Amino acid sequence: MDLFISQLLNGIGNGVVYASVALALVLIFRTTGLLNFAQGEMALFSTYISWKLASSGLPVVAAILLSMVIAFVAGAIIERVLIRPVEVGRSPLNVVIVTLGMFLAINSFAQLFFGTDPQTMPKPWPSDASGNDERINFLGQSISWAVIALALVLTAECVLLFLLLQKTRLGLKIRAVASNPDSSRLVGINAGAILMLGWALSAAIGALAGSLVAARSTGFDASLMATVLVYAFAAAALGGFDSPLGAVISGLVVGVADALTTQYVDALNGIELVVPLGLILIVLLVRPTGLFGRQTVERV
């Protein structure tokens, strides 16, 4: 039973990470209808920036916040300079190629600027001298501070995003552009600026997620986000790409399902990735729009 609970907690820890990255993917998908294959690598690059800032003497939390700001600006620039020109009225395949090109380019720039050796990200939560996370006892279980911190951050993210999207004028504009860009332009919304904002927010969330993933693991290198991205895609697909809440819940589901199946099903040892993919497949077969997605009506 203890093993079960510790695996459950471990799964939740992973799930929170997947949920954050999935949230970033969903934000871009909602505002622009695109899948950003470079999301993981953008997060990787920001992670390196916060690592660099932290190791040059800045407090970890400040370093992460600063890298989020940098990622925010960079995300907006990427949208305006790289994505917008190929996006307008052409095949979505071209945008896919551009994000794949970015995937390759950003990864190799990260290796060029920051080296290929594994690095250690300082932890923004209590840890002992040898770098292990401190644990606290809760209901007879010891929970690592990492899981708690990640869960808190994710909750804060969700609350802030909810407030932004549902309670502000800006959020209303974002939702208007997501639902119908042309009509929103007609009522005077600067749709271009909103799209930039979508990419910027998503890049910032990615930066946060990346930094926390790196801090949670013992060391990180340029392959940090590769598997995380697959799980995040799984979570986003599971939740239905247009639902932030769905992304968060599905991220947790994917994380927990993964942890439990690899613990209890020997056949899956080494091929854990079958779990998220199997989940996507089952969900899409039953509900092609995902668990929380909306049905869209197509006109012929």
Add this chain to the structure above:
Amino acid sequence: MTPTGSPPDRPAERPRRTLRAPGRGGGDGAAGSETGVTAPVDPSHPGAGGMPDGDQAAAFARPGEAPAPAATSPGTGGDGQGRDRVTVIRIATGVILAAAALYAPFYFEPELNRVLAQVLYIAIAAMGLNLLTGFNGQVSIGHGAFFGVGAFTTAILMVDHGWTYEPTIPIAAAVAAAVGVAVGVPALRVRGLYLALITLGLAVIFPRVATKYVKGQGGIALLRPDRSEFNSLIDGLASDQWQYFECLVIAVVLFVLAWNLVRSRTGRAMIAVRDQELAASTVGVNLSRVKVGTFALSAAYAGVAGSLSVMIDRAADGTNPILYFQRSIEFLVAVVIGGAATILGPAVGAFLIVFLRRNTENLIEGKEVLAPAVFGAALIVIVYVLPEGVVGGLRKLVARLTKRRVPPSALTAAPMSESAP
């Protein structure tokens, strides 16, 4: 509808052509039969002699995109001169390319012949993906997995069961096609980017499955068939040349097959499903059969390519966790930068990416990690400059050039004949 038009009575035929514009005009039949002779000898470019003509191209173009050649077809198409000149240019290019492809292995070093053979197998896989993505509208980022299935089928049959190489190719195609059906059926439920995602997962998971279940020498998922299996069977042809020609023959056969397929009833059904699923089903196209069938065929192409890669690269490798994901990207990129939904596109794209990668690897001394960056940047630039791919861009260029060269009298005559009926 039998093609009745032959070059001499084209003027008389002109009004009829415009009447049945949506179908395939008589002129196309003539162009097709002219080039049917040149196509088989035309190596990597079976379509060079007779790329789909104006009317056909209109069917290929997606709604919303400007169907470049089609737009000019009333002017150039109705005018025998412009069309003939284009045909001559096409045949000439085809013959030159054919000669080049046949002569190349005798001119280059063995090392470069291997690279050319790599171009060929990537072109085959890209053609398969093009049938699925370009002509049928199902995006796949998982063709690396089918490629891997083909490669491992061949390698396992050779290493563990002692087969000779050639008989394993159809088996590899069949196994890949079976996997394609297994993926194609659930793919019926999802579309566009969701499908891209599922197939992406397929490519990521393949090497892990291979690592788990395939044990080669030393217990790792790396199978190396005996090199002598691939030796030349013809005197006077070195092994590298023999391997190149084997790839070339298979590539030509598969490209001609694809070229004929997309112009057939089935091909039109594929395109109709891509352009408007609901409308296609109301005119009697069996959506499930067309989509799953295309998936299977497309996977079989990738399987053949994988099988050929075992011969060229001398191994089936499952040790690199992202190799097959990279392959998938490679194929997709070849399709898009070559020109989606064109016959020549995948070949041009395969050539471009292999040589781009080869030349970017050593471009910056001591900064090998930058090679993917240069490659990625090159991709972005190509998508910017040629959004319809190289072949799409060339088509536009040819259409513009021939339009300008048409004599003024013909220009004024053409609209009159258009309005006559």
